[in-house]
Amino acid sequence: MNSPLHTFLLIAVMAGATILLRFLPFWLFSKNTPRAVLYLGQVLPYAIMTMLVVYCLRSVDILSASHGLPEALAVLLVVVLHKWKHNTLLSILAGTLFYMALVQLVFV
Protein backbone atom coordinates (compact mmCIF):
# COMPACT_ATOMS: atom_id res chain seq x y z
CA MET A 1 0.00 0.00 0.00
CA ASN A 2 1.24 3.44 -0.89
CA SER A 3 -0.12 6.88 -0.12
CA PRO A 4 -3.72 7.37 -1.33
CA LEU A 5 -2.65 10.53 -3.12
CA HIS A 6 -0.03 8.70 -5.21
CA THR A 7 -2.52 5.90 -5.96
CA PHE A 8 -5.05 8.48 -7.05
CA LEU A 9 -2.46 10.17 -9.25
CA LEU A 10 -1.52 6.87 -10.94
CA ILE A 11 -5.19 6.03 -11.60
CA ALA A 12 -5.67 9.49 -13.11
CA VAL A 13 -2.63 8.94 -15.36
CA MET A 14 -3.90 5.53 -16.50
CA ALA A 15 -7.40 6.90 -17.13
CA GLY A 16 -6.10 10.00 -18.89
CA ALA A 17 -3.72 8.08 -21.17
CA THR A 18 -6.40 5.51 -22.05
CA ILE A 19 -8.91 8.26 -22.88
CA LEU A 20 -6.26 10.06 -24.94
CA LEU A 21 -5.55 6.90 -26.98
CA ARG A 22 -9.23 6.27 -27.57
CA PHE A 23 -9.99 9.84 -28.68
CA LEU A 24 -6.79 10.65 -30.55
CA PRO A 25 -7.68 8.95 -33.85
CA PHE A 26 -10.99 10.78 -34.00
CA TRP A 27 -9.21 14.11 -33.62
CA LEU A 28 -6.07 13.51 -35.65
CA PHE A 29 -6.93 11.10 -38.42
CA SER A 30 -10.42 12.12 -39.45
CA LYS A 31 -8.99 12.65 -42.94
CA ASN A 32 -6.29 10.03 -43.36
CA THR A 33 -4.15 7.84 -41.14
CA PRO A 34 -0.34 7.65 -41.43
CA ARG A 35 0.87 4.19 -42.43
CA ALA A 36 3.26 4.07 -39.48
CA VAL A 37 0.38 4.49 -37.03
CA LEU A 38 -1.66 1.76 -38.71
CA TYR A 39 1.38 -0.51 -38.67
CA LEU A 40 2.06 0.06 -34.98
CA GLY A 41 -1.60 -0.47 -34.14
CA GLN A 42 -1.43 -3.82 -35.86
CA VAL A 43 1.80 -5.26 -34.49
CA LEU A 44 2.27 -3.67 -31.07
CA PRO A 45 -0.43 -5.80 -29.36
CA TYR A 46 1.48 -8.99 -30.16
CA ALA A 47 4.83 -7.68 -28.89
CA ILE A 48 3.39 -6.04 -25.79
CA MET A 49 1.50 -9.12 -24.68
CA THR A 50 4.65 -11.27 -24.48
CA MET A 51 6.35 -8.37 -22.67
CA LEU A 52 3.50 -8.39 -20.14
CA VAL A 53 4.04 -12.09 -19.49
CA VAL A 54 7.71 -11.35 -18.75
CA TYR A 55 6.57 -8.41 -16.60
CA CYS A 56 4.31 -10.71 -14.56
CA LEU A 57 7.14 -13.16 -13.99
CA ARG A 58 9.87 -10.55 -13.43
CA SER A 59 10.41 -11.35 -9.75
CA VAL A 60 10.75 -15.10 -10.19
CA ASP A 61 14.15 -16.16 -8.87
CA ILE A 62 15.48 -19.06 -10.89
CA LEU A 63 18.59 -19.46 -8.76
CA SER A 64 17.02 -19.98 -5.36
CA ALA A 65 13.95 -21.23 -3.46
CA SER A 66 11.66 -23.15 -5.84
CA HIS A 67 13.70 -22.18 -8.93
CA GLY A 68 10.63 -20.87 -10.74
CA LEU A 69 9.17 -24.35 -10.95
CA PRO A 70 5.61 -23.47 -9.78
CA GLU A 71 5.48 -20.62 -12.30
CA ALA A 72 6.76 -22.82 -15.13
CA LEU A 73 4.27 -25.60 -14.34
CA ALA A 74 1.31 -23.23 -14.06
CA VAL A 75 2.22 -21.42 -17.31
CA LEU A 76 2.52 -24.81 -19.01
CA LEU A 77 -0.93 -25.79 -17.74
CA VAL A 78 -2.45 -22.54 -19.06
CA VAL A 79 -0.80 -22.99 -22.47
CA VAL A 80 -1.91 -26.63 -22.87
CA LEU A 81 -5.42 -26.00 -21.54
CA HIS A 82 -5.86 -22.95 -23.71
CA LYS A 83 -4.57 -24.67 -26.85
CA TRP A 84 -7.04 -27.46 -26.14
CA LYS A 85 -10.21 -25.68 -24.97
CA HIS A 86 -9.74 -22.08 -26.16
CA ASN A 87 -11.68 -20.86 -23.15
CA THR A 88 -10.03 -17.84 -21.54
CA LEU A 89 -11.99 -17.98 -18.31
CA LEU A 90 -11.33 -21.70 -17.82
CA SER A 91 -7.60 -21.24 -18.50
CA ILE A 92 -7.31 -18.37 -16.01
CA LEU A 93 -9.32 -20.08 -13.30
CA ALA A 94 -7.57 -23.46 -13.60
CA GLY A 95 -4.10 -21.88 -13.92
CA THR A 96 -4.59 -19.63 -10.89
CA LEU A 97 -6.06 -22.36 -8.65
CA PHE A 98 -3.26 -24.73 -9.68
CA TYR A 99 -0.62 -22.10 -8.95
CA MET A 100 -2.20 -21.22 -5.60
CA ALA A 101 -2.23 -24.92 -4.67
CA LEU A 102 1.43 -25.24 -5.69
CA VAL A 103 2.71 -22.28 -3.66
CA GLN A 104 0.48 -22.96 -0.66
CA LEU A 105 0.71 -26.74 -0.41
CA VAL A 106 3.62 -28.13 -2.43
CA PHE A 107 6.43 -25.57 -2.59
CA VAL A 108 6.00 -24.17 0.91
Add this chain to the structure above:
Amino acid sequence: MNRRTLRRAFFSSLPVMAGYVVLGTGFGILLCSKGYSLWWGLLMSLTIFAGSMQYVGVDLISSGAGVLSTLLMTLMVNARHLFYGVSMIEPYRDMGWRRWYAIFGLTDETYSLVCSEPMENNPDRKDFCFLVTLLDQGYWVLGTLLGGILGSTLHFNSAGIDFSMTALFVSIVVDQWDKAPSRLPALLGLAVSVCCLLIFGPDSFLIPSMLGISLGLFLLRRRIEGADAKPGRDGESDGKAEGGGA
Protein backbone atom coordinates in the same frame (compact mmCIF):
# COMPACT_ATOMS: atom_id res chain seq x y z
CA MET B 1 -34.21 4.77 -27.87
CA ASN B 2 -36.81 2.05 -27.88
CA ARG B 3 -37.22 -1.25 -26.14
CA ARG B 4 -36.42 -3.29 -29.22
CA THR B 5 -33.01 -1.68 -29.59
CA LEU B 6 -32.32 -2.32 -25.92
CA ARG B 7 -33.29 -5.97 -26.33
CA ARG B 8 -31.05 -6.33 -29.35
CA ALA B 9 -28.13 -4.63 -27.57
CA PHE B 10 -28.65 -6.80 -24.50
CA PHE B 11 -28.70 -10.07 -26.40
CA SER B 12 -25.64 -9.15 -28.50
CA SER B 13 -23.74 -8.26 -25.36
CA LEU B 14 -24.46 -11.51 -23.50
CA PRO B 15 -21.14 -13.19 -24.41
CA VAL B 16 -19.30 -10.12 -23.14
CA MET B 17 -21.33 -10.21 -19.94
CA ALA B 18 -19.95 -13.62 -18.99
CA GLY B 19 -16.37 -12.56 -19.64
CA TYR B 20 -16.55 -9.13 -18.05
CA VAL B 21 -18.32 -10.21 -14.87
CA VAL B 22 -15.78 -12.95 -14.25
CA LEU B 23 -12.68 -10.93 -15.22
CA GLY B 24 -14.06 -7.93 -13.31
CA THR B 25 -14.55 -10.12 -10.24
CA GLY B 26 -10.98 -11.36 -10.57
CA PHE B 27 -9.78 -7.77 -10.79
CA GLY B 28 -11.82 -6.82 -7.69
CA ILE B 29 -10.47 -9.74 -5.65
CA LEU B 30 -6.88 -9.07 -6.78
CA LEU B 31 -7.08 -5.40 -5.83
CA CYS B 32 -8.62 -6.33 -2.49
CA SER B 33 -5.83 -8.83 -1.78
CA LYS B 34 -3.37 -5.93 -2.06
CA GLY B 35 -5.24 -4.07 0.69
CA TYR B 36 -7.29 -1.64 -1.41
CA SER B 37 -10.94 -1.03 -0.62
CA LEU B 38 -13.80 -1.61 -3.03
CA TRP B 39 -13.97 2.10 -3.86
CA TRP B 40 -10.58 2.10 -5.55
CA GLY B 41 -11.71 -0.73 -7.81
CA LEU B 42 -14.92 1.07 -8.72
CA LEU B 43 -13.01 4.27 -9.40
CA MET B 44 -10.67 2.40 -11.75
CA SER B 45 -13.45 0.53 -13.55
CA LEU B 46 -15.45 3.71 -14.01
CA THR B 47 -12.60 5.91 -15.23
CA ILE B 48 -10.08 3.58 -16.93
CA PHE B 49 -12.37 0.79 -18.23
CA ALA B 50 -9.63 -1.27 -19.88
CA GLY B 51 -9.36 -4.85 -18.64
CA SER B 52 -5.76 -5.91 -19.05
CA MET B 53 -4.53 -2.40 -18.18
CA GLN B 54 -6.43 -2.49 -14.89
CA TYR B 55 -4.76 -5.80 -13.99
CA VAL B 56 -1.39 -4.21 -14.69
CA GLY B 57 -2.65 -1.17 -12.77
CA VAL B 58 -3.09 -3.24 -9.60
CA ASP B 59 0.57 -4.04 -9.82
CA LEU B 60 1.60 -0.47 -10.59
CA ILE B 61 -0.31 1.14 -7.73
CA SER B 62 0.56 -1.51 -5.15
CA SER B 63 4.26 -1.31 -5.97
CA GLY B 64 4.13 2.50 -6.00
CA ALA B 65 5.35 2.84 -9.58
CA GLY B 66 6.45 6.21 -10.90
CA VAL B 67 4.24 8.49 -12.97
CA LEU B 68 6.42 8.22 -16.08
CA SER B 69 6.54 4.41 -16.15
CA THR B 70 2.79 4.30 -15.49
CA LEU B 71 2.19 6.67 -18.38
CA LEU B 72 4.43 4.76 -20.79
CA MET B 73 3.01 1.42 -19.69
CA THR B 74 -0.55 2.63 -20.31
CA LEU B 75 0.36 4.03 -23.72
CA MET B 76 2.02 0.79 -24.79
CA VAL B 77 -0.54 -1.64 -23.34
CA ASN B 78 -3.44 0.33 -24.79
CA ALA B 79 -1.84 1.41 -28.07
CA ARG B 80 -4.13 -0.96 -29.94
CA HIS B 81 -7.03 1.37 -29.14
CA LEU B 82 -5.61 3.81 -31.69
CA PHE B 83 -6.38 1.19 -34.26
CA TYR B 84 -9.93 0.61 -33.08
CA GLY B 85 -10.53 4.34 -33.17
CA VAL B 86 -9.21 4.60 -36.72
CA SER B 87 -11.74 2.04 -37.95
CA MET B 88 -14.64 3.65 -36.06
CA ILE B 89 -14.12 7.22 -37.33
CA GLU B 90 -16.78 6.90 -40.02
CA PRO B 91 -19.37 4.84 -38.11
CA TYR B 92 -19.23 7.15 -35.09
CA ARG B 93 -19.16 10.41 -37.04
CA ASP B 94 -22.85 11.26 -36.78
CA MET B 95 -23.61 9.91 -33.33
CA GLY B 96 -24.02 13.29 -31.60
CA TRP B 97 -23.67 13.33 -27.81
CA ARG B 98 -23.58 9.51 -27.67
CA ARG B 99 -20.29 9.65 -29.55
CA TRP B 100 -18.36 10.89 -26.51
CA TYR B 101 -19.31 7.98 -24.35
CA ALA B 102 -19.05 5.43 -27.18
CA ILE B 103 -15.44 6.51 -27.84
CA PHE B 104 -14.57 6.56 -24.13
CA GLY B 105 -15.85 2.99 -23.74
CA LEU B 106 -14.37 1.48 -26.91
CA THR B 107 -12.78 -1.61 -25.33
CA ASP B 108 -11.67 -4.71 -27.27
CA GLU B 109 -14.95 -6.50 -26.58
CA THR B 110 -17.14 -3.47 -27.30
CA TYR B 111 -15.24 -2.95 -30.54
CA SER B 112 -15.87 -6.55 -31.55
CA LEU B 113 -19.63 -5.97 -31.07
CA VAL B 114 -19.97 -2.57 -32.75
CA CYS B 115 -17.51 -2.95 -35.64
CA SER B 116 -19.85 -5.33 -37.46
CA GLU B 117 -22.90 -3.05 -37.25
CA PRO B 118 -23.93 -2.11 -40.81
CA MET B 119 -23.87 1.60 -41.63
CA GLU B 120 -26.74 1.56 -44.16
CA ASN B 121 -30.43 0.94 -43.52
CA ASN B 122 -29.85 0.67 -39.82
CA PRO B 123 -31.87 3.39 -38.08
CA ASP B 124 -31.10 2.28 -34.52
CA ARG B 125 -27.34 1.90 -35.03
CA LYS B 126 -26.46 4.96 -32.92
CA ASP B 127 -28.54 3.78 -29.99
CA PHE B 128 -27.30 0.24 -30.40
CA CYS B 129 -23.60 1.24 -30.26
CA PHE B 130 -24.23 3.49 -27.29
CA LEU B 131 -26.23 0.88 -25.37
CA VAL B 132 -23.75 -1.92 -26.04
CA THR B 133 -20.96 0.27 -24.66
CA LEU B 134 -23.03 1.16 -21.59
CA LEU B 135 -24.04 -2.47 -20.94
CA ASP B 136 -20.43 -3.64 -21.29
CA GLN B 137 -19.18 -1.11 -18.77
CA GLY B 138 -22.11 -2.08 -16.53
CA TYR B 139 -20.95 -5.72 -16.53
CA TRP B 140 -17.37 -4.67 -15.85
CA VAL B 141 -18.38 -2.46 -12.90
CA LEU B 142 -20.72 -5.17 -11.59
CA GLY B 143 -17.86 -7.68 -11.67
CA THR B 144 -15.54 -5.25 -9.88
CA LEU B 145 -18.22 -4.73 -7.21
CA LEU B 146 -18.68 -8.49 -6.75
CA GLY B 147 -14.91 -9.00 -6.54
CA GLY B 148 -14.53 -6.23 -3.99
CA ILE B 149 -17.30 -7.68 -1.82
CA LEU B 150 -16.04 -11.26 -2.14
CA GLY B 151 -12.46 -10.22 -1.50
CA SER B 152 -13.32 -8.34 1.67
CA THR B 153 -15.82 -10.83 3.14
CA LEU B 154 -14.37 -14.22 2.25
CA HIS B 155 -11.18 -14.78 4.12
CA PHE B 156 -8.92 -17.26 2.47
CA ASN B 157 -5.22 -17.67 1.88
CA SER B 158 -4.82 -15.56 -1.23
CA ALA B 159 -1.12 -16.32 -1.76
CA GLY B 160 -0.55 -16.91 -5.46
CA ILE B 161 -3.74 -15.18 -6.63
CA ASP B 162 -1.56 -12.72 -8.58
CA PHE B 163 -1.06 -15.51 -11.06
CA SER B 164 -4.49 -14.69 -12.52
CA MET B 165 -2.82 -11.78 -14.30
CA THR B 166 -0.07 -14.03 -15.71
CA ALA B 167 -2.68 -16.57 -16.80
CA LEU B 168 -4.73 -13.87 -18.54
CA PHE B 169 -1.75 -12.68 -20.56
CA VAL B 170 -0.49 -16.18 -21.34
CA SER B 171 -3.92 -17.15 -22.70
CA ILE B 172 -4.00 -14.00 -24.85
CA VAL B 173 -0.51 -14.82 -26.19
CA VAL B 174 -1.68 -18.35 -27.09
CA ASP B 175 -4.68 -16.92 -28.98
CA GLN B 176 -2.49 -14.39 -30.77
CA TRP B 177 0.13 -17.01 -31.59
CA ASP B 178 -2.41 -18.92 -33.67
CA LYS B 179 -4.00 -15.89 -35.29
CA ALA B 180 -1.13 -13.46 -35.93
CA PRO B 181 -0.10 -13.01 -39.57
CA SER B 182 3.50 -12.90 -38.35
CA ARG B 183 4.95 -14.33 -35.15
CA LEU B 184 7.93 -11.99 -35.22
CA PRO B 185 6.32 -9.24 -33.09
CA ALA B 186 5.49 -11.72 -30.29
CA LEU B 187 9.00 -13.20 -30.39
CA LEU B 188 10.54 -9.72 -30.49
CA GLY B 189 8.54 -8.69 -27.43
CA LEU B 190 9.69 -11.77 -25.55
CA ALA B 191 13.36 -11.51 -26.56
CA VAL B 192 13.71 -7.76 -25.92
CA SER B 193 11.99 -7.86 -22.53
CA VAL B 194 13.96 -10.90 -21.31
CA CYS B 195 17.23 -9.21 -22.37
CA CYS B 196 16.23 -5.96 -20.67
CA LEU B 197 15.19 -7.87 -17.54
CA LEU B 198 18.64 -9.47 -17.36
CA ILE B 199 20.44 -6.19 -18.00
CA PHE B 200 18.35 -3.66 -16.03
CA GLY B 201 16.73 -5.85 -13.37
CA PRO B 202 13.07 -6.32 -12.42
CA ASP B 203 12.47 -2.76 -11.17
CA SER B 204 13.60 -0.82 -14.19
CA PHE B 205 13.39 -3.01 -17.27
CA LEU B 206 10.02 -1.83 -18.53
CA ILE B 207 10.92 1.48 -20.13
CA PRO B 208 14.00 0.12 -21.98
CA SER B 209 11.88 -2.86 -23.11
CA MET B 210 9.16 -0.64 -24.52
CA LEU B 211 11.69 1.54 -26.33
CA GLY B 212 13.51 -1.53 -27.65
CA ILE B 213 10.28 -3.14 -28.84
CA SER B 214 9.16 -0.01 -30.70
CA LEU B 215 12.55 0.34 -32.32
CA GLY B 216 12.67 -3.35 -33.23
CA LEU B 217 9.20 -3.26 -34.76
CA PHE B 218 10.24 -0.48 -37.10
CA LEU B 219 13.56 -2.16 -37.95
CA LEU B 220 11.76 -5.41 -38.78
CA ARG B 221 8.88 -3.65 -40.50
CA ARG B 222 9.65 -4.96 -43.95
CA ARG B 223 9.88 -8.59 -42.80
CA ILE B 224 6.77 -8.35 -40.62
CA GLU B 225 4.69 -6.67 -43.31
CA GLY B 226 6.04 -9.15 -45.83
CA ALA B 227 4.55 -11.95 -43.74
CA ASP B 228 1.39 -9.90 -43.50
CA ALA B 229 0.97 -9.69 -47.24
CA LYS B 230 1.30 -13.41 -47.78
CA PRO B 231 -1.90 -15.45 -47.48
CA GLY B 232 -1.87 -15.75 -43.71
CA ARG B 233 -1.68 -18.78 -41.52
CA ASP B 234 -5.03 -20.57 -41.16
CA GLY B 235 -6.49 -18.24 -43.77
CA GLU B 236 -6.14 -15.25 -41.48
CA SER B 237 -4.88 -12.27 -43.37
CA ASP B 238 -5.58 -9.45 -40.96
CA GLY B 239 -4.79 -9.40 -37.30
CA LYS B 240 -6.60 -6.14 -36.68
CA ALA B 241 -9.27 -7.15 -34.22
CA GLU B 242 -7.33 -10.04 -32.76
CA GLY B 243 -4.78 -8.16 -30.74
CA GLY B 244 -4.93 -7.41 -27.09
CA GLY B 245 -7.04 -8.60 -24.26
CA ALA B 246 -9.98 -7.37 -22.31
